[in-house]
Amino acid sequence: MEGTSKLEFPESFLSFLKANGLDPSIYAGGNSIPRYVRLKPGFENAVQQIESDINCKLDEVKWLPGFYSIPPHVHIARSKAYQQGMMYGIDAASGAAVSALGISPGDHVLDLCAAPGAKLCMMLDLLGDKGSATGVDVARHRLAACRTLLQKYGLGQRSRLFLADGTIFSVPPTTNLTYEPCLDCHEDTFKQWTSRRPYKERKQEAKARKNSVLPHNGQPEIIFYGQSSGVIGLKKKELYRPLDKNDYAFCGYDKVLVDAECTHDGSIKHIQKFEQWGWTTLERRVLDAERTDISLASLQLNLLRNGFRLLKEAGTLVYSTCSLTHAQNEDVVDQFLAENSSAELQEIETAKDWPCRSGRTPKTLRFDPATSATSGLFVAKIRKLPPNEAEKNVL
Numbered sequence: 001m002e003g004t005s006k007l008e009f010p011e012s013f014l015s016f017l018k019a020n021g022l023d024p025s026i027y028a029g030g031n032s033i034p035r036y037v038r039l040k041p042g043f044e045n046a047v048q049q050i051e052s053d054i055n056c057k058l059d060e061v062k063w064l065p066g067f068y069s070i071p072p073h074v075h076i077a078r079s080k081a082y083q084q085g086m087m088y089g090i091d092a093a094s095g096a097a098v099s100a101l102g103i104s105p106g107d108h109v110l111d112l113c114a115a116p117g118a119k120l121c122m123m124l125d126l127l128g129d130k131g132s133a134t135g136v137d138v139a140r141h142r143l144a145a146c147r148t149l150l151q152k153y154g155l156g157q158r159s160r161l162f163l164a165d166g167t168i169f170s171v172p173p174t175t176n177l178t179y180e181p182c183l184d185c186h187e188d189t190f191k192q193w194t195s196r197r198p199y200k201e202r203k204q205e206a207k208a209r210k211n212s213v214l215p216h217n218g219q220p221e222i223i224f225y226g227q228s229s230g231v232i233g234l235k236k237k238e239l240y241r242p243l244d245k246n247d248y249a250f251c252g253y254d255k256v257l258v259d260a261e262c263t264h265d266g267s268i269k270h271i272q273k274f275e276q277w278g279w280t281t282l283e284r285r286v287l288d289a290e291r292t293d294i295s296l297a298s299l300q301l302n303l304l305r306n307g308f309r310l311l312k313e314a315g316t317l318v319y320s321t322c323s324l325t326h327a328q329n330e331d332v333v334d335q336f337l338a339e340n341s342s343a344e345l346q347e348i349e350t351a352k353d354w355p356c357r358s359g360r361t362p363k364t365l366r367f368d369p370a371t372s373a374t375s376g377l378f379v380a381k382i383r384k385l386p387p388n389e390a391e392k393n394v395l
């Protein structure tokens with residue numbers, strides 16, 4: 001196909017793009033988009049060292065602090081800099097979505113579809129040594145990979161990971177983050193996290209895995225928590241304390257990312273994998289009508305609804321997907337805004353210099369390979385209005 005160099009898309013994918021009003025030229029240059037890395041704070045002065053380690057230049061991404069690009073063929077996995085956790089791979093468009101949240105040290109942030117966790121790493125980097133980050137995902141193996149990532153980069157201290165359905169997840173942030181060793185703790189109290197689970201718990205987990213269901217009857221299962229995450233010393237009923245619907249306005253999260261499950265059609269790297277896996281697999285996994293129409297869009301809307309419910313008043317939510325179809329992006333956001341007078345779509349102020357386009361709904365943004373030299377990503381930023389401002393929205 002013209003413009004996408006060697007990548008030939010099958011007819012079914014081209015029809016999928018056409019049916020969704022997408023011009024295939026947005027993938028132009030997709031084979032040559034760079035890889036992006038983010039340097040961990042504290043390693044800003046190690047650029048030369050990293051360059052000689054990976055044997056190529058790190059090109060600073062001027063519009064996104066802390067990000068560098070390298071040519072697509074350069075592998076970093078075996079480099080010392082990567083193995084020692086000085087940098088991690090994260091696409092610049094993903095970095096932009098996190099940056100749109102405007103995270104400040106001390107915030108309590110929620111990542112409702114967190115695995116495998118590159119965005120969660122960046123959130124924790126931005127928090128520094130204040131606040132907390134809670135990651136939720138419905139896939140156990142992906143969340144386990146996320147835990148490994150946090151541990152590798154030494155970012156676990158202030159984080160909690162829950163295996164849970166993000167459409168109904170309800171655990172509020174824990175605001176008392178002081179680590180108390182809890183010497184005479186009751187049996188039911190969370191102690192320091194260890195990878196060794198008690199026999200009873202392992203048995204229960206194995207059974208749930210076998211039946212492909214979430215354990216504890218769908219209740220969130222905490223699979224990791226750090227020393228300063230506020231979990232140690234809590235009783236189970238305190239961690240899982242039910243809040244009243246309106247309490248989240250005060251006790252909810254300051255920032256929420258809903259990086260929703262999607263068809264991944266904007267991710268050229270994902271689509272390219274199907275060249276080897278076979279285009280029929282792409283048809284089944286990506287283009288399947290039932291998945292792309294109602295069921296996926298309603299999952300996305302429900303994730304967005306729940307993320308917003310858990311948000312504090314005046315807090316910020318970012319909705320993103322790596323699909324570029326309107327059905328999974330603007331349509332979801334428009335429907336959500338129509339049913340929520342307390343939700344206000346916001347201009348992303350930092351985006352003035354970003355190489356992206358506006359979405360169909362004003363103030364939303366779209367990254368694509370041709371415009372941005374990044375993977376495809378849709379981003380919308382939403383603020384939860386206090387009741388007096390929300391009333392004005394209805395009038």
Ligand SMILES: C[S@@+](CC[C@H](N)C(=O)[O-])C[C@H]1O[C@@H](n2cnc3c(N)ncnc32)[C@H](O)[C@@H]1O
Nearest residue numbers: 113115116117118119137138139165166259261
């Ligand atoms: C686009 S990926 C998230 C990528 C991640 N934010 C990152 O930066 O690495 C979407 C994730 O949503 C998860 N997911 C799907 N349905 C979910 C649900 N109902 N609740 C929570 N997570 C869900 C998938 O398991 C998948 O890991």
